[in-house]
Amino acid sequence: MNGINPSAPAAAAEIAAELSGRSLWQDAWRRLLANRAAVAGMIILSAIALASVIGPxxxxxxxxxxxxxxxxxxxxxxxxxxxxxxxxxxxxxxxxTLFGGRISLMVGLLATTAALLIGVTVGAVAGFVGGRTDQLLMRFVDLMYSVPLTFFVIILMVVFGRNFALMFLAIGAVEWLTMARIVRGQTLTLRNKEFIEAARASGGSTANIIVRHILPNVLGVVMIYVTLTIPQVILLESFLSFLGLGIQEPMTSWGMLINDGAAELEINPRTLIIPAAFMTTTLFCLNFLGDGLRDALDPKDR
Amino acid sequence: MTSPLLQVRDLKVHFQVRAGGIFFGTYLPLKAVDGLSFDLSAGETLGIVGESGCGKSTLGRAILQLLPATSGTVAWLGKDLTALDRAELKAHRRHMQIVFQDPLASLDPRMTAGDIIAEPLRNFETGLSSAAIKAKVREMMEQVGLLPSMVNRYPHEFSGGQCQRIGIARAMILKPKLVVCDEPVSALDVSIRAQVINLLMDFQRALNISMLFISHDLSVVRHISRRVMVLYLGRVMELADRDAIYGKPRHPYTQALILAVPIPDPDKERAKPRVLVAGDLPSPLDPPSGCVFRTRCPRATEICARAVPVLESAGVGHEVACHHWRD
Amino acid sequence: MSASVLDLRNLSVRFTTPDGDVAAVSELSLSVGKGECLGIVGESGSGKSQTFLAAMGLLAHNGHAVGEAIFGGVNLVAADESTLNGLRGDKLAMIFQDPMTSLTPHMKVGHQLTEVLVRHRNLKSTAARDRAIAMLRRVQIPEPERRFEMYPHELSGGLRQRVMIAMALLCGPELIIADEPTTALDVTIQAQILDLIRRAKEELGTAVILITHDLGVVAGMADRVAVMYAGRIVELGDVHQIFNAPQHPYTKGLLACTPRLDDATASALVTIPGQPPNLQRLPKGCAYHPRCQNVMDRCRAEKPPLMSAGGGGLKACFLENFGRFQAGAVVP
Structure with a gap:
């Protein structure tokens, strides 16, 4: 088949030297590193996390x-x-404060991970398979949305008693809903892209297409959402702790510490200010990082 | 003629489209493809032309079973593809490939060119070692005119023409017997278009591929096809050998279409009779009764509104669906 | 030729991007005569659209134009927003490829039309309505009174483009800039729209700049043609000369590699090798030289200026007597 190479692109020769390409991830990473607020956020966040883990x-x-x-x-x-x-x-x-940070960050991470796993799976399957599966899963999500959080937590407490793990469960059970909706929406737009059709024409099975093509392409949006979910979860945990539904003494979390500090605000404001400063700094950093990620991964920029 | 590779009989693809109403919308059938029949023999290129909404892209996808057919059969070597289950269909997929219109959108942005081209191999030749896959991918890249050293690059780092070459490499790597080309050059620059057309024709000849070449560009179709099928609102208007279609078009729609194509020659273009097809394409949700083209047809009479014209033979291998083709 | 309507002098357009500056148009000079139709041909990245967006003051926010674009004694490049607003839609009209993006989606078509008249002609709304409906009828929109009350999304692509043309013609402009006006349309609709533009030019004496990649469209419409490549004009001349005796290898290559309806040879198409240039990494010398079959040493070192190509045409190529190379020279 000698005739098939009519014209090796001449312009390509100049760039032939660079062997490996730059993936979208690497591009995004570069853009993220160029964003000062996001980098500062990452550094401060790592410092707080490190202090919380080894500090105690x-x-x-x-x-x-x-x-x-x-x-x-x-x-x-x-x-x-x-x-x-x-x-x-x-x-x-x-x-x-450091120990509380450990608990708060752990709740944030674990509950978000739980939300991530459930949400992405449900969202991707609902979006890609579509039809009745989609209807069923999404109506379930709607149903869960309509249950008030505190009510849900109280029911769990009554049934299972007060339990640390319950916290993850309750928060995870609420946070995955939004994740599922986001991933489903993304998957729906991806599903109609030609490269998905191409994958089907190349003989890919449904599972294969979800894993190889859908997931890597929704990951960007998911990552942005994760960085915005962690602060939400931390806030939620402190809210539950504030209501007395969360962590129990003498264990503590930032939410609990703030609750305690609020009680003695007039006598000893330090007990409020110090944990509050840690928590707000963390939330700030996470939000900056989330914003940075959004800018870095935004396809409009490409 | 040898027995055809692909036999399409009375193929219909209808979609349900929601119309009106906030709560209780009714569903209207959109007849994207409405009763198409044709044969495609080995090594033949059939051009499919028509304007937007004529169902040409739907047809290509329905043949590859990427869209479910509402009724009718698509027989591949005598075996009806619409009746196959998933596993049987997968076995057939390796012989049927597609090249898309939008070169960038048809490539997964998170995968390297090498992975994209290798994907069909990974799905169908599971026994191959990764070194063998790599070698095949490199060979393929050379054949489509890409430098093998670009194997680790991502789609966004390539130009439109190069992306289309990657898409072609992916389609050709399993040496398929049938390739559906869905407007493969419409999104490309003029100077790149010719390169890609030549590439497709080279592959077609070298591998003796049967090709369905879907395009709205009559000039490109004329260049690449042996036979041409003209579609309008999901129906065949005319089907004939290339020279018959372009030399002696029988259907008023084909004639109008050919006249409407601008010719890059000022003398010829300005000397052309300026006969315009009146009006707009009717909505496919509410197609005209009888002959679908009658609302824009200069020769339409009362019978055209009453009866759907059947495909009649107007010569060897020349079929026309018009009540008045003899006039 | 009569006096010119639009004069571009040394117009350059640069874009600032995160990866560095891009020169989209470089020192381009061009004039359009009264009532003339000038075709601008080029591939993506040739700068054909950006040249005229710059002239209209419609560049994207990261774009910057220098040079002059003289229209009715005003330099559009240096003019302030209110001067431009006074001219755009009045003496200077533009038609875009996708009418959906240039019509406001939530406003009725009629309102958008009358607004132009109220703004530029100070008409009362009833008078404006009559004028607008008359114009819709003139561009052959069936049932203009009914369409007048419709929203853009309720119209087909062809009708929307007609509405755009009606809007462009409302104030009797001296110049219409049509940027790929038929690229998104079907062939039969394209023929209708081109016919409309042609009649506007003939009946109203409006000058038209027709920007397109389709050589066939230019062949039928243009009086003169400018061929652009990498932000510069490579050839400019009478339409017959450009098509029958192109003087630049790129023009010739473009013509040769276009499949033609009127002549189908089964053999392979002639191709131009390589890719359109990356504007950030333009080759030294003539931007076309890496793809040119007739490249000489000089082309790699020097940028060819626009020079006479005989017959009143201009070319940016060092080759002399390109006619000698005509037969078969471009075949790969």
């Missing part, structure tokens, strides 16, 4: 240890190791 091991005081001699100690007390002072029960505030 390094501090002299544990989050639940009560130091009877230093109740309501004012910071900074380097001699006693209460760098940010103590609360009204004499517990070290820094240790509690």
């Amino acid at each position: 091991f390094l501090l002299p005081w544990s989050y639940d240890a009560i130091d009877w001699e230093h109740i309501e100690a004012l910071p900074p007390e380097f001699a006693t190791g209460h760098y940010l002072g103590t609360d009204s029960l004499g517990r070290d505030l820094l240790a509690r």
Whole structure:
């Protein structure tokens, strides 16, 4: 078949040297790194996460240890190791804030992961398979949407008793709904793209097409949504804790700490300000990162 | 003539389209393809021309079973594809491929050119080692005029013409027997168009492919096809050998279509009789009774509104659906 | 030729993109005579649309034009927004490829038409209505009174383009810039629309700039043709000369690689090798030289200026007596 190569593109020769291509992910990553707010967000976020994970091991005081001699100690007390002072029960505030951060971030991550897995699966299947499957799954989503969150959590508590894991379940059960809707919408537009048709014409099965073509293409949107879901979950957890439906003493989370701090705002505002500062910084960073991701992955820019 | 590779008989593809009403909309049938029959023999190129809404793209997809047929049969070597189950259909898919109109949209933006071209191989030749796949992909890239060193690049890094070459490589890598080309050059620049047409024709000859070449561009169809089928609102107006269609068109629609195509020659173009087809295409949701073309036809009479014209023979291999083709 | 309507002098258009600046149009000079139809032919990226968007002050936000575009004594490139608004839709009209994007979707067609008249001609609304309906009838829209009350999405593509033409003609413009006016339309509808534009030109004496990639459309419509490549004019001349005796290898290549309805040879089409150029990495010298079959050393080093090509035409090519190369030289 010698005749088939009528014209090797001449212009291609100049770029032949570069062997590997730049994927859309690499492009997006480059754009993200060019976004200062997003990069700052990433750095601060990693610092807070790192501090929350290893911080409690390094501090002299544990989050639940009560130091009877230093109740309501004012910071900074380097001699006693209460760098940010103590609360009204004499517990070290820094240790509690870092430990609370651990719980809050964990709830954020785990619940979001749960929401991600369920939401993406349901959304992709509903969107791609369509028809009755789609109807059934989406009506279920609608049904779940109409159940008020607090009511749902209280029911769970009544049935299963108070339980740490319940928290993930309750939050995950609510957050996946939006994810499913988003992924379904994306999948519907993708389904009619010619490259999906091409994949079918090339003999791909439904599962194969979802995994190879649909998922990688919805991932961008999903990632943006994830960075925006984590702060939502953290807020939700603090809201539930605030209502007394969340974490139990002496365990703590940022939400709980803020709740406690709010009670003694007039006597000891530090107990509110410190955990609140950590939490808002985290939420800020996540939102900046989410915005940065959206700009980086936005197809309009391409 | 040898027995045809593909036999399409009375193929209908209707869609239900929601019309009006916020809560209780009614559904109207959209007859995208309404009773088409034709044969395609091995190594033959059949051009399918028509304006938007004539059902030419739907037809291509229905033949490949990418869209379900409402009724009728699509027989591949005597076997009806519409009756096959999924596994049997998959086995047949390797012989039937498609090249799309929009070169960029038909390639997965998250995959490299090499992965895209290799996809049919991975689906059908599961026994191949990855080195063998790589070698085949490289060979294919050379054949379509792409540098094999570009194998790891992504679609957005290629120009439109190069993307279309990737699409062609993907379609040809299994050496198919039938390729449906759905407007493969409409989105390309003029200077690239000729390259891609030549590439398709080279493959067609080298692999003895049967080709359905769907296009609205009559000049391109004339160049590439052996026979031509003219569609209007889902029905065949005329079907004949290329020279008969362009030299002696019988159907008033074909005649109008050919006259409407601008010729890149100022002397000829300006000397052409300026006969315009009046009016707009009717809505496919509400096609005219009888002959679908009658609302724009200069020769329409009362019988055209009453009776649907059947395809009549107007010569060897020349079929026309018009009450007045003899006039 | 009579006095010119639009004069482009050294018009350049640059775009700022994240990956660096792109020169879409480079030092382009061109004039359009009264009542003349000038065809602008080029492929994507040739700058054919951007040239005239710049002249109309309609460049995208990251675009920047320098040079002059003289229309009725006003330099459009330097004019402020209110001057441009006074001219656009009045003396200077534009028709786009996709009428859906240039008509406001939530406004009735009639309202959009009368608005033009009220703004530019100070007409009362009843008078404007009569004028608008008369114009709709003139562009052969059936049942104009009914269409007048419709929204753009209720009309077919062909009708929408007719509405656009009606809108363009309402104020009796001196120049219509039609940017790929028929590319989105079917052939039979294209023939109708082209006929309308041709009649507007003949009956109203309006000058028309017809931007298209379709050589057939230009052959039937244009008096003069400019062929563009990589932001420059490579050949400019009378339509007969361009088609019958092209003086630039690119023009000749374009003509040769277009499949023709009137002549079908079974052999392979003649092709222009390679890809249209990447504007960010234009080759040195003549931008066409990597694809040119007649390339000389000089073409790689120097940009050819526009020079006389005989018969009143201009070409940007160093080749002399291109006629010698005519037969078979471009065959691969």
